[in-house]
Amino acid sequence: MFDAVARNITFLLGGFAVTLELTFFALTGGIALGALVGLGRISTNKWIYQPVTLYVNFIRNMPLILVIFWFYFVMPIIAGRPLNPFLSAVISFIIFEATYFGEIFRAGYQSISKDLTSAAYSTGMTYSQTARYILIPVAFRRMLPSLITQSIVTFQDTSLAFVIGLQEFVRRTSIVDNLEVRSIQLFGFVAIIFFIFCFIGSKISRHFEEKGRKLGMI
Amino acid sequence: MIEIKNVNKWFGDFQVLTDINETIERGQTVVICGPSGSGKSTLLRCINGLEPYQKGEILVDGISLSDSKTNLYKLRENIGMVFQRFELYPHMTALQNISLAPMKVRKLSKDKAEKKAMELLKRVGIPDKAEAYPANLSGGQQQRVAIARSLAMEPKYMMFDEPTSALDPEMIKEVLDVMIALAKEGMTMLCVTHEMGFAREVADEIIFMDYGKIVERGTYEEFFENPKSERAKEFLKQIL
Numbered sequence: 001m002f003d004a005v006a007r008n009i010t011f012l013l014g015g016f017a018v019t020l021e022l023t024f025f026a027l028t029g030g031i032a033l034g035a036l037v038g039l040g041r042i043s044t045n046k047w048i049y050q051p052v053t054l055y056v057n058f059i060r061n062m063p064l065i066l067v068i069f070w071f072y073f074v075m076p077i078i079a080g081r082p083l084n085p086f087l088s089a090v091i092s093f094i095i096f097e098a099t100y101f102g103e104i105f106r107a108g109y110q111s112i113s114k115d116l117t118s119a120a121y122s123t124g125m126t127y128s129q130t131a132r133y134i135l136i137p138v139a140f141r142r143m144l145p146s147l148i149t150q151s152i153v154t155f156q157d158t159s160l161a162f163v164i165g166l167q168e169f170v171r172r173t174s175i176v177d178n179l180e181v182r183s184i185q186l187f188g189f190v191a192i193i194f195f196i197f198c199f200i201g202s203k204i205s206r207h208f209e210e211k212g213r214k215l216g217m218i
Numbered sequence: 219m220i221e222i223k224n225v226n227k228w229f230g231d232f233q234v235l236t237d238i239n240e241t242i243e244r245g246q247t248v249v250i251c252g253p254s255g256s257g258k259s260t261l262l263r264c265i266n267g268l269e270p271y272q273k274g275e276i277l278v279d280g281i282s283l284s285d286s287k288t289n290l291y292k293l294r295e296n297i298g299m300v301f302q303r304f305e306l307y308p309h310m311t312a313l314q315n316i317s318l319a320p321m322k323v324r325k326l327s328k329d330k331a332e333k334k335a336m337e338l339l340k341r342v343g344i345p346d347k348a349e350a351y352p353a354n355l356s357g358g359q360q361q362r363v364a365i366a367r368s369l370a371m372e373p374k375y376m377m378f379d380e381p382t383s384a385l386d387p388e389m390i391k392e393v394l395d396v397m398i399a400l401a402k403e404g405m406t407m408l409c410v411t412h413e414m415g416f417a418r419e420v421a422d423e424i425i426f427m428d429y430g431k432i433v434e435r436g437t438y439e440e441f442f443e444n445p446k447s448e449r450a451k452e453f454l455k456q457i458l
Contacts, residue, residue: 118301125323
């Protein structure tokens with residue numbers, strides 16, 4: 001039933017490894033930049049708030065595929081040399097996903113009531129103690145389900161990198177399909193793999209959501 | 219002793235506190251009442267440095283809050299505060315809520331801090347709730363944990379910002395009983411509350427505020443039985 005898959009398994013899994021790598025870098029960069037973007041979005045300094053908000057609104061109203069395309073075709077003109085597709089894809093994803101993670105962080109930061117901070121202060125705790133023991137753990141627990149969900153979305157989104165010729169999972173499957181002509185079987189295999197990973201991810205997200213709800217934190 | 223001298227505070231153009239003068243001696247219990255938006259909570263927040271004021275001076279045991287050399291964190295160790303919505307740390311058990319500050323600020327060992335937290339839970343009547351998370355406690359129990367959390371730092375002063383107004387009627391008493399016991403033990407207290415029974419039992423002085431000003435002050439009898447200002451009479455008619 002999966003004969004074409006079995007014949008090309010090493011090549012296909014090599015593509016899946018690229019997908020995982022791309023996801024890893026996109027998430028690491030996207031979450032790190034997103035945490036800063038979230039801070040920028042709650043800044044009271046308009047020189048920080050306004051540019052960050054413009055960036056977030058602009059990218060969030062743009063299809064991801066356009067960001068990937070634009071970056072891949074425009075950057076070589078600016079850089080003066082062609083960019084390798086993997087690096088180009090990683091940077092595009094970081095730019096794109098950071099806006100979504102940024103909004104999750106913003107909501108997390110804003111979910112902390114002023115009085116909760118005051119309560120910690122009034123026991124004599126300093127700002128850094130309050131941030132470390134109260135604000136960050138509480139905000140993080142509230143954000144965790146959304147962070148996991150957005151990570152799953154990022155994982156799925158990486159397949160769009162095939163448009164710039166990156167040999168990730170979907171691209172390699174389509175290469176194999178051109179030789180084997182077994183579309184249903186091959187793309188069915190891809191779908192199953194994606195489904196398994198995303199399903200596990202959504203279960204984990206759900207688990208933390210339930211846990212947060214029990215503690216009355218969400 | 220807390221001395222409030224001619225304090226004025228603005229939020230932008232809006233004046234929230236106007237010429238506030240008050241002295242609270244050690245061992246006294248002062249009740250502040252007044253309509254919402256009259257500046258009662260803001261005044262409490264100014265006293266432990268959670269809000270700045272623009273004019274006048276507040277001295278806690280002779281130390282000025284507006285002096286830039288004053289370490290506000292250190293000062294707050296002496297002033298406990300209890301909030302209307304409890305504000306317990308939702309990710310920690312009752313015991314952890316109480317023992318956190320003694321461990322992190324006073325550097326007490328975990329054993330000592332938890333032993334002390336247990337004693338405080340006994341004092342507020344819920345030692346069996348030590349391992350419970352705030353979400354699994356009733357409002358009255360949460361507020362008692364919040365009081366215990368403040369007491370764990372052995373403060374010289376306790377401030378209460380409408381501690382019973384978010385509670386169901388049947389839970390008000392359990393919180394007030396803890397507060398009354400505290401007042402009778404000699405704690406210096408500043409309470410924003412409209413609980414008449416509490417005021418009658420323990421208040422040395424009642425302050426009535428309106429539009430950011432202290433309109434009237436006096437003992438329980440003077441204020442409740444014989445209010446002088448029209449505004450206070452009107453207010454009392456509404457809450458009694």
